[in-house]
Amino acid sequence: xGKTLAEKILSRKSGSDARCGDIVIAQVDLVFAQDTTGPLxxxxxxxxxxxxxxxxxxxxxFLDHAAPSPKREVSNDHQLLRQFAQKTGCLIxxxxxGICHQIVAESLAKPGDVIVGADSHTVxxxxxxxxxxxxxxxxxxxxxxxxxxxxxxxxxxxxxxSGKFGRRxxxxxxxxxxxxxxxxxxxxxKALEFGGDGLASxxxxxxxxxxxxxxxxxxxxxxxxxxKVTRHYLNSQKxxxxxxxxxxxxxxxxxxTISINLASLEPLVAKPHTVDNVATARSLKGTKIQQVFIGTxxxxxxxxxxxxxxxxxxxxxHPQTRLIIGPASPQVLLSAIxxxxxxxxxxxxxxxxxPGCGAxxxxxxxxxxxxxTCLSTANRNFKGRMGSPQAFIYxxxxxxxxxxxxxxxxTDPREVS
Amino acid sequence: xxKGKALKFGxxxxxxxxxPGRYAHLRSNLxxxxxxxxxxxxxxxxxxxxxxxxxxAGNNFGLGSSREHAPLVIKMAGVSAILAKSVxxxxxxxxxxxxxxxxxCDTDKIDDGDELKIELKKGMVKxxxxxxxxxxxxxxxxxxxxxxxxxxxxxxxxxxxxxx
Numbered sequence: 001x002g003k004t005l006a007e008k009i010l011s012r013k014s015g016s017d018a019r020c021g022d023i024v025i026a027q028v029d030l031v032f033a034q035d036t037t038g039p040l041x042x043x044x045x046x047x048x049x050x051x052x053x054x055x056x057x058x059x060x061x062f063l064d065h066a067a068p069s070p071k072r073e074v075s076n077d078h079q080l081l082r083q084f085a086q087k088t089g090c091l092i093x094x095x096x097x098g099i100c101h102q103i104v105a106e107s108l109a110k111p112g113d114v115i116v117g118a119d120s121h122t123v124x125x126x127x128x129x130x131x132x133x134x135x136x137x138x139x140x141x142x143x144x145x146x147x148x149x150x151x152x153x154x155x156x157x158x159x160x161x162s163g164k165f166g167r168r169x170x171x172x173x174x175x176x177x178x179x180x181x182x183x184x185x186x187x188x189x190k191a192l193e194f195g196g197d198g199l200a201s202x203x204x205x206x207x208x209x210x211x212x213x214x215x216x217x218x219x220x221x222x223x224x225x226x227x228k229v230t231r232h233y234l235n236s237q238k239x240x241x242x243x244x245x246x247x248x249x250x251x252x253x254x255x256x257t258i259s260i261n262l263a264s265l266e267p268l269v270a271k272p273h274t275v276d277n278v279a280t281a282r283s284l285k286g287t288k289i290q291q292v293f294i295g296t297x298x299x300x301x302x303x304x305x306x307x308x309x310x311x312x313x314x315x316x317x318h319p320q321t322r323l324i325i326g327p328a329s330p331q332v333l334l335s336a337i338x339x340x341x342x343x344x345x346x347x348x349x350x351x352x353x354x355p356g357c358g359a360x361x362x363x364x365x366x367x368x369x370x371x372x373t374c375l376s377t378a379n380r381n382f383k384g385r386m387g388s389p390q391a392f393i394y395x396x397x398x399x400x401x402x403x404x405x406x407x408x409x410x411t412d413p414r415e416v417s
Numbered sequence: 418x419x420k421g422k423a424l425k426f427g428x429x430x431x432x433x434x435x436x437p438g439r440y441a442h443l444r445s446n447l448x449x450x451x452x453x454x455x456x457x458x459x460x461x462x463x464x465x466x467x468x469x470x471x472x473x474a475g476n477n478f479g480l481g482s483s484r485e486h487a488p489l490v491i492k493m494a495g496v497s498a499i500l501a502k503s504v505x506x507x508x509x510x511x512x513x514x515x516x517x518x519x520x521x522c523d524t525d526k527i528d529d530g531d532e533l534k535i536e537l538k539k540g541m542v543k544x545x546x547x548x549x550x551x552x553x554x555x556x557x558x559x560x561x562x563x564x565x566x567x568x569x570x571x572x573x574x575x576x577x578x579x580x581x
Contacts, residue, residue, distance in 0.1 A: 023557055025579050036441045040485055048570045066441060073442040080445075120483045120507055136485035136511035138569045150559055150579050184429060185477035189506050218480065220506055274429055361438035382433035382481060384457040389437070 002249025004156040005223040006191040009131040009246075013114045020155045020253075029113035029130075031143040032060040034100050035067060036361075037118035037136070039077045042084045044141035054147030056089040060108070062100035063093065064356045070364035098329030098355040101125070101297040104132075105208055106331055110234075110242035111226030114151075116143055121297050121379065123214045127207035128233065129226035129246045134215065154191040154220045157182075158254040161198030163263035168413040170307070171206035172299060172377065172397035175213040176268040177260065180278030188218030190255065193248060195225065198262045204233040205303040212298045213379050216275040267412050269375075270395040273383040281400050284410040291374040292317070292405040293359045293366055294398050295326025299377035300358075302335045304398040309341035311402035311416060317349035318408030324366045325350045326358035348405075362386045368393075375404050418536050419497045419518070421469035423544075425529035426458060428475035432482040432508065434458040436490055444486055451490040468495035471535070473527045475501065478519075479508025488512035498535055500524050500542060500553070513560045514569035520553040527551075 003011065007018050014024035033041040038061050053059050061081045069075040078095070085092035093103055100117060101124035109115055111129035115122060118140040125132035135149070143149050159178065179186070192214045194207075202210070207224045214222025224230075226246040234243045267281040294300070294308050305327065317323040325345050327333040333355055336342050342352060353359075359366025360378045368374055368391035376386070381393035394410065403413035434457045436450060443450040455462040472478075472491065478501040479487060488511045491499070498518040502525075512519045520535070522542055527533065531546035542551045556564075559581065566572040573579075 023559055023581060025581065036438075036444060037484060039445050040489075044570055048573055071442040073445065077442075077445055118483055118485075120481065122483075134483040134507050136483050136507060136514060138485060138514040139510060142569060142573055146573075146578065148579070150581070152557060184480060185503060185505070188477065188503060218477065218505060361441065363438060363441050367439070380433070380481065382431045384437040384439065385433045387439060389457045 001253060002251035004191065004252045004254065005129070005193050005225065005246065005248045006131060006154050006156055006221060008248065009112055009114060010151055010153050012112065018153045020153050022153045023150060024153060025148055025150050026114050027148050028116050028143050030058050030104065030108055030115045031140060032062060032100060032104070033118035033137065033140050034062045034065055035074070035077055035081060036065045038081045040137035041118055041141045041144065042080060044138045045144050048141065048145065050145035053088045053090055053144050057091065059144055060091040060093065061085055062097065062103065063095050064099050065361060066363040067095035067356045068354065096330065096354045096356065099297045099300065099357055101212065102300065102328035106237055106329060111230060111244050111246045116140060116149060120215045121212050123219065123222050124208050124212040124297055126211035126214065126222040127204065127224050128230050129224055131221055131223065133220050152189070154189055155255040156191040156193045157187055158257040159192055159194045160196035160257055160259045161194060161262060162196050162259065163198055163261040164201045165262045165265065168399045169265050169267055170397050170399065171202060171209040173265045173268045174260065174262065175210045176270055176278050176395070177265055179213065179217045179276050182217055184216060184274050184276040185218045187214065190219055191221040191223055192217065192219045193223045201262065203303065204229060205301045208301070209298055216379055267397060267400045267414065269400065269410060270381055272381055272392045272394065275381060275395065281396065281410055282412040287410040288373065289321055289375045289404060289409060290372045291322045291324065291366060291368065292401050293324045293326065293374060293376040293378065294401050295328065295353065295358050296360045296378040297328060298379040299398050300326050300328030300332065302332050304377065305332065305336045305341045306339070307398045308402040309344040311399060311413060312348035312405065313344050315348055315406050317405045321405055321408045323348065323350040323405045324353060324359055326353040327355050329355050359386060375401050375410060377401050418534055419469070420534050421471040421497050422467060423473040423527050423529055423531040423533055424462065424466060424470050426472065426474040429477050429480060430458050430474055431480050432484055432487045435479070435487040436484065447489065447493060450486060451493040454490040454494050463494060466494045466496060469497045470495055471533050472496055472499040473524045474499065475524065476503045478504045480505040483507045485511045485515070488515050488517050492517045513564050516564060516568040518564060522551045522553040
């Protein structure tokens with residue numbers, strides 16, 4: 001009997017015949033924490049009397065969630081992490097170094113890896129065929145010390161894609177459709193595995209967007225096979241030697257299969273306050289927005305800024321709508337400068353944040369006031385997440401966000417030139 | 418055996434309800450952080466929770482972030498266990514890693530304020546207010562052993578490694 005991607009990767013890394021439902025102990029190829037989960041990770045590491053890291057060069061800390069620090073308390077947490085990195089020799093990406101998931105994608109993850117991060121969106125690296133999942137600080141502290149963890153091998157739901165995206169419809173609309181259909185707990189404890197002919201039209205950025213939001217359906221991992229798109233991406237990152245082809249067996253057993261024709265999708269929006277509260281952008285016409293945020297680990301990549309710049313070129317944001325742009329990494333920022341996108345976005349009235357998580361979690365760089373509404377390209381719209389619990393967060397693609405910044409209300413991007 | 422009063426919540430109580438991201442700067446000041454526990458879901462929670470209180474929730478409790486501070490502040494508030502129809506994966510693991518039991522059962526049969534008795538070994542919850550008895554599902558052995566040690570760090574200190 002064949003294996004799913006999750007079963008294959010966990011079999012190799014545990015040295016056993018891993019099947020869904022089994023509990024295995026697997027080697028972890030990369031482990032990391034960020035500035036909101038890292039301090040507790042360090043404390044738990046010390047509480048367990050651990051002295052050294054199992055693999056310093058496979059252990060990373062990222063200062064991205066509130067960076068540069070907006071508050072003294074955060075500064076102290078940053079200092080704690082810098083001192084830990086210095087003492088243990090682990091990798092550290094300091095302020096402006098980019099969002100952890102984007103750096104993992106660009107520089108660290110390989111197909112077939114097991115990756116654990118103290119951040120729920122660690123699933124992003126599933127876009128290039130890594131079994132990547134989020135855990136809390138205690139679990140991550142133990143991986144820091146032992147280089148391994150226990151895993152329940154998940155059941156897998158296969159998502160069979162066909163067709164091609166229509167104009168101004170993309171990966172965000174696909175994943176919102178999926179979460180809207182199966183619900184915010186539709187894949188709890190399970191893996192989502194993407195396949196089918198439609199896969200060929202998803203570039204690497206699209207795959208990261210989709211994998212990133214697997215956790216918004218409760219999934220433990222969102223997995224893509226490693227194919228020529230993956231190889232091309234790793235080559236472009238000068239990491240071609242990390243490539244290995246990876247696919248599920250043709251006789252793998254899935255819990256069920258969901259088919260989605262990409263051509264049937266249209267621009268979608270998740271309404272407050274849950275990600276599965278999905279509606280079409282056109283049905284929300286007239287919903288006024290005071291802030292548009294284009295960025296995050298979901299949609300802060302070069303391809304996303306290209307879409308936003310194409311729509312905003314020569315246009316101006318609505319006077320009552322702030323436009324905040326957060327490139328996900330220094331590489332994204334530099335590429336967007338070279339391509340002229342940053343100039344276009346600033347000329348359209350946008351403000352550019354340093355590479356990092358930006359306004360996503362309500363700590364700084366775009367905190368919402370009582371009664372305000374934000375259209376964001378992030379992955380979560382929970383009550384209170386971006387500031388006031390009396391604020392409203394809608395989630396969309398960069399195309400929908402850019403079009404809506406011009407009109408000042410939620411707008412189907414196919415309706416603007 | 419655990420005893421306490423039911424504190425009822427609905428579906429999809431997220432980690433942002435439990436401890437909003439806007440308080441992330443307080444994460445190294447747990448006592449201050451704990452004052453805000455669950456305030457976006459029930460602003461009275463921190464004042465009405467008593468030692469031993471039991472959270473009784475609907476589906477998908479704890480969805481969202483990996484922040485272990487979420488179960489940590491719930492535990493600090495005095496909560497002795499969480500009952501839910503279903504629970505998000507990372508939250509589940511985090512709670513057990515802190516020695517806080519999370520048990521899956523049909524919580525529709527429990528009302529806010531009911532007195533509950535939980536027998537972990539028997540896998541049973543008794544609602545002594547209405548007389549109902551509920552059973553909860555078994556968790557994997559490794560989680561049960563971690564819970565029995567009072568959390569993951571004490572477990573690793575005792576065994577030095579994971580034991581299957």
